[in-house]
Amino acid sequence: MTTRVFEKWYREDRLPHIFCTGCGNGTVMNCAIKAVEEMHWEIDDTIFVSGIGCSSRAPGYMSTDSLHTTHGRALTFATGVKMANPDLNVVVFTGDGDASAIGGNHFIHACRRNIDMTVICMNNMIYGMTGGQGSPCTPVGKISTTTPYGATEPVFDLAELAVAAGANHVARWTSYHTKELTRAIETGLATEGLSFIEAMVQCPTAYGRRNKFRKATDQVEWMRTHAILLQKVRRLEEEGKPIPEEHFAVGEFVHRQRPAMGVRR
Amino acid sequence: MQGNRACCEGALAAGCDFFGGYPITPSTEIAEMMALKLPKAGGTFIQMEDEIASMGAIIGASWTGARSMTATSGPGFSLMMENIGYAVMTETPCVVVNIQRGGPSTGQPTMSAQGDMMQCRFGPHGDVATIAVVPSTVQEMYELTAKAFNLADRFRVPTFVMSDETIGHMREKIVIPEKVDIVPRKPLLKGKLPFEADEDGVPGFAEFGRGHRVHVTGLTHDERGYPDTTDPEVHEKLVKRLYNKVESKRHEIADYDAVNTDAETVFITYGPCSRTVRQVLHDHPDECIGHLNLRIVWPFPEETLKIFANAKTFIVPELNLGQMVREIARHTTGEEVLSMPKIGGHIHTPAELYAAVEARK
Amino acid sequence: MKLKIDERRCKGCNLCTIVCPYNIFQEGRKLNERGIIVPVLDRPERCTNCRLRHLYGRQLCGACQMICPDQAIYWVEEDPYSEESVVIEF
Numbered sequence: 001m002t003t004r005v006f007e008k009w010y011r012e013d014r015l016p017h018i019f020c021t022g023c024g025n026g027t028v029m030n031c032a033i034k035a036v037e038e039m040h041w042e043i044d045d046t047i048f049v050s051g052i053g054c055s056s057r058a059p060g061y062m063s064t065d066s067l068h069t070t071h072g073r074a075l076t077f078a079t080g081v082k083m084a085n086p087d088l089n090v091v092v093f094t095g096d097g098d099a100s101a102i103g104g105n106h107f108i109h110a111c112r113r114n115i116d117m118t119v120i121c122m123n124n125m126i127y128g129m130t131g132g133q134g135s136p137c138t139p140v141g142k143i144s145t146t147t148p149y150g151a152t153e154p155v156f157d158l159a160e161l162a163v164a165a166g167a168n169h170v171a172r173w174t175s176y177h178t179k180e181l182t183r184a185i186e187t188g189l190a191t192e193g194l195s196f197i198e199a200m201v202q203c204p205t206a207y208g209r210r211n212k213f214r215k216a217t218d219q220v221e222w223m224r225t226h227a228i229l230l231q232k233v234r235r236l237e238e239e240g241k242p243i244p245e246e247h248f249a250v251g252e253f254v255h256r257q258r259p260a261m262g263v264r265r
Numbered sequence: 266m267q268g269n270r271a272c273c274e275g276a277l278a279a280g281c282d283f284f285g286g287y288p289i290t291p292s293t294e295i296a297e298m299m300a301l302k303l304p305k306a307g308g309t310f311i312q313m314e315d316e317i318a319s320m321g322a323i324i325g326a327s328w329t330g331a332r333s334m335t336a337t338s339g340p341g342f343s344l345m346m347e348n349i350g351y352a353v354m355t356e357t358p359c360v361v362v363n364i365q366r367g368g369p370s371t372g373q374p375t376m377s378a379q380g381d382m383m384q385c386r387f388g389p390h391g392d393v394a395t396i397a398v399v400p401s402t403v404q405e406m407y408e409l410t411a412k413a414f415n416l417a418d419r420f421r422v423p424t425f426v427m428s429d430e431t432i433g434h435m436r437e438k439i440v441i442p443e444k445v446d447i448v449p450r451k452p453l454l455k456g457k458l459p460f461e462a463d464e465d466g467v468p469g470f471a472e473f474g475r476g477h478r479v480h481v482t483g484l485t486h487d488e489r490g491y492p493d494t495t496d497p498e499v500h501e502k503l504v505k506r507l508y509n510k511v512e513s514k515r516h517e518i519a520d521y522d523a524v525n526t527d528a529e530t531v532f533i534t535y536g537p538c539s540r541t542v543r544q545v546l547h548d549h550p551d552e553c554i555g556h557l558n559l560r561i562v563w564p565f566p567e568e569t570l571k572i573f574a575n576a577k578t579f580i581v582p583e584l585n586l587g588q589m590v591r592e593i594a595r596h597t598t599g600e601e602v603l604s605m606p607k608i609g610g611h612i613h614t615p616a617e618l619y620a621a622v623e624a625r626k
Numbered sequence: 627m628k629l630k631i632d633e634r635r636c637k638g639c640n641l642c643t644i645v646c647p648y649n650i651f652q653e654g655r656k657l658n659e660r661g662i663i664v665p666v667l668d669r670p671e672r673c674t675n676c677r678l679r680h681l682y683g684r685q686l687c688g689a690c691q692m693i694c695p696d697q698a699i700y701w702v703e704e705d706p707y708s709e710e711s712v713v714i715e716f
Contacts, residue, residue, distance in 0.1 A: 007697075011480075014491065015635060016696055022639030026695025034692065044476040049325070060480055060492065065473040067328060068482035068492075069321065070351050076318035080325025080333070081473065083309045084283045088329065088474050106321075109314040176645075178692035204639075216639045 006033040009043065011063045018057060022216025024175030024201025028122050029058050031178055031199070032091065035185035046089045049078040051103060054129045054203075055095035055122035072103030075110040075119070082115050082262040089189070090117040096137040097127045100156045104136075111165030114193040114260045119167075120185060121158060121196065124203035132206030139246070143210040159198045163254045168193030170253040174200040174223040177250065184252065193260030200227075200248070266439050268432040269294035269336075271403045272362055273302060275410030276334055278445040281360075282308035283333035285322035287315055287341060290374040291430040292364035295336035316341035320348035324357045328481060330450075330472040332414050336362035340371060342381055343388075349423050350389030351483045353507060356460070356468065358417035358450060362410070362426040364433040367610055376610025377430040379536055379584040385425045386563045392504055394511040396518060397425040397563040401539035403437035409560060415448040416518065420511055421467050427562070429584065431537040431612060453477055458488040466510030512564050519566035521559050528555030529577045530625050533570075533593055535559040537612050538582045544615040545622070554622055562589060567596040576600050578625050582613050627676040627701045629690075631664055635698035638662040642699060645689040648672045675701060 010033070019025050036046060048066040050056035051074035059066035069077045074092050082090045099107045099121050110119070126144055127133040134144040134151050137158065141150040159172045169191040171184035181199055188195030202208060202219035213219040228243070230251030236243055243249075266274070272295050276284075284303055286296040296312065303310040309326070313319040316337050323333035337345065342363045352359055367373030368380045385397045396416050400406040410426050417424035453459060453469035459479040462468045468488075471477035484492040485500045493499045511518075524546065525531075532542040532555065539558040546554055555573050559566065570579070570593070579597060581590040582605040590604040605621060607613055629650065642651040643665055650673055651665045658664055670676065674687045679701070691699045 010697065016637070016698075019695060021637040022641060023695055026697065027641070027693050030692050030694070030697065043478065045474060047473055060482065063478055065328075065471075065478055066480045067325065067473075068480065068484065069324075070347050070483060073317060073321040073348065076313065076321025077325035079311065079313070079318070080283070080285060080322035080327075081329055082325075083311050083322070084326035084331040084333070085329035085474060105314055106318055109318070175693070175695075178689065182692070217641060217644050220641060220644060 006030070006037050009033045009037065009062055009064070011061055014061050017061050019054065020205040022202065022204040023054070024124065024199070024203070024220075025055055025058060025122050027175040027178060028120065028181070028199045028201060029061065031182040032093075032120055032185055033062070034182050035189055036091070038186050039189050041089050045087065046091065047081055048091050048093060049074050049081065050093040051095070051098040052129070053095040053098045053127070054124065055093050056098060058093045072098050072101070073106060074098065075103060075106040078117055079110060079113070079115055082117050086116070086262045086264050091189070092117060092119045094119060094121050096121065096123040096125060096158065097135040100136045100158055100161070108161070108165040111162050111167040111194055111196065114166055114168055114258055115262045116192050116194070116260050116264070117262070118185065118188045118195045118197065121198045122201045123158060123198050124201045124207060126203050126207040128203050128206045132210065142207075144207070159196065159253045162196035166258060167196045167254070168258055168260060169195035169255050172198040172200065172248075172250050172253065174227055174250065175202060176220050176224045177227070187255070191255070192263050193258060266403060266436065267294060268403045268406045268428065268435050269364065270298055271407040271439055272336070272410045272426065272428070272433075273298040274441065275407040275445070276360070276414070277302060277306055278441075279332065279411035279414040280447050281332045281334050281414065282306070283323060283326035283331040284308070284310050284335065285313050285319040285326070285333070286335050287313055287319050287337065289316075289338045289341045291366055291433050292336040292338045292362060294433070295362060295364070316344040317348060320345040320361070323359045324348060324352050324355070327357045327359050328473045332418070334360040334362065336364065338364050338366045338374075339368045339381060342384065346388045349395075350391060350393060352423040353389060353393045353395065354483045355481050356421040356507070357423070358421050359423050360410070360413045360417055360426065361423055362428065365427065365429040367608065373610050375430065377537065377584060377612060378608060378610065379427075379429055379588070382427065382562065382585065382588045385427055392508055394508045395422050395425065395563060396420065396511060396561065397427045398520070398561050399427045399535040399559065400432055401536050401558060401560075403432065403435055404439045405560065406432055407439055407441065411445045415446065418450040419448055419467070420514070421450070421470065422511055427536070429536055459490045460486060461488040462506055462510070466506055466513070515564040515566055516568060518561055518564060519569060520561040521557060521566060521569050523569065523572050524556040525553050526555065526572050527575050528553045528573065529575050530622050531555030531557060531573045531576045531579050532618070533557045533559070533579050533581050535562050535589065536584070538584065541582070541613045541615055541618055545618050548615060549619065552622070565592050565596070570596055578603060580605060580618070580621055582607065582618060584608065584612060627679050628704045629667060629670040629673045629676055630700055630702055631667070632698040632700065633658050633660070633664055635696045636662060636664045637696050638664055639695065640665055641693050641695065642690040645693050647687070647689070651690060
């Protein structure tokens with residue numbers, strides 16, 4: 001007997017997947033599947049939806065019904081699925097470019113409508129599938145193929161955006177924090193209304209390679225050391241102290257009970 | 266009844282249970298009417314944030330087994346193109362109503378035009394084959410909308426109702442039939458792969474939540490639905506099947522009226538221009554003027570041109586600078602094809618059309 | 627229980643080497659037949675899940691399995707009579 005815990009959720013014939021060596025997306029897939037498993041959801045009642053990009057290849061490896069849609073539009077398709085049949089459990093995989101650039105409008109409106117689904121955004125701070133172009137989440141000063149002199153545009157804070165737009169549950173963790181990420185996704189799945197979980201992931205091929213992370217493990221280490229708990233960030237803000245440079249907040253941003261749409265009948 | 270309302274009634278009679286839309290003149294009445302009636306009929310109405318989202322939502326809803334529809338006009342139709350291509354690739358049945366207005370761009374929102382006839386056929390990138398119905402009366406708007414759902418479900422393609430402002434905002438008496446034929450989608454049989462075509466080129470529909478565990482992707486995929494983007498054979502086989510499942514059935518799909526089939530001068534029209542030609546025929550009952558009214562323009566029913574065995578001239582009045590006339594010219598064998606374009610928002614007058622007939626005498 | 631790395635799936639990213647509390651995973655040195663340097667296991671019998679899973683009746687720790695992006699890490703039930711644990715030396 002082997003203990004491949006969530007093997008039944010993967011399409012065995014499709015693995016190994018196309019993600020590069022050390023890509024964090026596989027880790028986030030594990031966390032999502034573990035969370036779904038903990039919820040005791042049935043494979044046949046669960047739909048994974050995604051757009052285009054590295055992150056969006058994830059549903060193709062999952063043994064449920066899955067919808068791999070057009071770039072940025074995953075949330076619109078998911079809205080259609082959930083509103084037409086609220087008995088299905090809908091989980092959306094998206095990336096930073098997919099959710100915030102081309103799909104920014106759909107993202108804020110899905111949060112506003114608060115449709116009962118869980119959105120997992122794998123934020124690798126870059127467009128990975130097209131070879132490493134700058135995205136709205138590429139930090140200032142970082143190198144990508146379209147920002148060869150360092151990115152100059154301010155970044156989107158996706159979690160804060162989701163809070164402002166009205167999502168019921170918003171959390172951010174990294175692919176290093178697998179336990180916390182799994183728990184955040186699980187809370188999201190259990191929450192009525194839209195849950196947005198931003199998972200910071202390493203992209204060794206397109207991002208790390210150009211930004212002084214020689215190995216995938218280096219970038220994971222960086223995420224571990226540069227993630228500060230949201231509570232600490234708030235405390236620093238209250239005390240009027242600056243947040244250390246390049247650090248980002250992790251934790252549960254909001255958990256509330258705004259009225260939701262498309263809740264199971 | 267108003268044309269746009271007839272469209273809603275037709276859709277509801279055909280069992281439409283999901284509408285995702287965005288307001289745009291001159292199609293807004295359809296969304297308004299659906300918002301009023303669909304929830305009471307047990308369906309779902311949702312107003313999306315734009316037309317791209319509307320198209321996405323109806324495709325998503327369609328995969329849960331719903332008969333889904335959206336309505337729009339020129340600018341919104343252009344926005345939908347990407348997802349229409351997705352619907353073609355993933356063989357998602359859905360109905361898109363386009364109440365055409367003057368273009369390009371914002372153009373004439375409250376005026377009539379037929380400028381999107383080529384866009385509905387060649388709009389999405391790549392080789393696609395779709396079905397387009399064009400009503401010329403409010404009665405036809407009702408019937409053809411209902412028919413569009415059946416065609417979409419039978420062939421698993423996005424089907425367009427290419428109406429225009431004239432018919433959409435026209436009020437006419439209509440006869441609502443007791444019952445509208447509903448041909449449901451063919452379900453996926455046990456043991457078949459989700460994209461394995463039957464003899465007619467159309468695979469059974471693997472509805473979400475029924476245990477088919479289907480992977481739906483806009484990437485080139487094999488019969489299991491798994492992406493295979495590098496094998497030229499897989500791509501050729503898939504795209505040719507998607508194309509031929511519609512194009513090879515053009516005889517079956519064709520829907521038209523032919524009047525005075527022995528005439529030498531024949532009008533070929535679709536949509537509101539057919540009304541003007543009917544008036545010309547009514548005003549000149551003694552003259553033998555042929556008239557072919559196309560209710561389905563795509564796939565183009567080329568064999569209908571052969572009905573007019575004595576034809577010397579085909580006259581094609583259109584509310585654009587000549588779009589379908591090119592398709593007609595492509596299929597004629599020696600007959601003269603005369604285009605009568607008209608843009609600006611008004612339709613042809615009977616006198617204008619009759620003058621063209623006079624000139625041929 | 628016995629800790630295993632599926633060599634057909636491992637891509638050699640070494641993420642497992644940074645999460646194991648016992649540092650069981652060590653960077654490998656040898657290319658396998660797929661041209662990948664798979665991490666090697668240093669005294670895997672120390673693994674918490676290997677030792678205590680049966681006692682507790684549930685999955686323990688599992689940090690390596692969760693972080694492995696390629697779903698390559700798993701455990702097998704040790705069967706005293708299976709080939710895997712019987713080493714025949716001549």
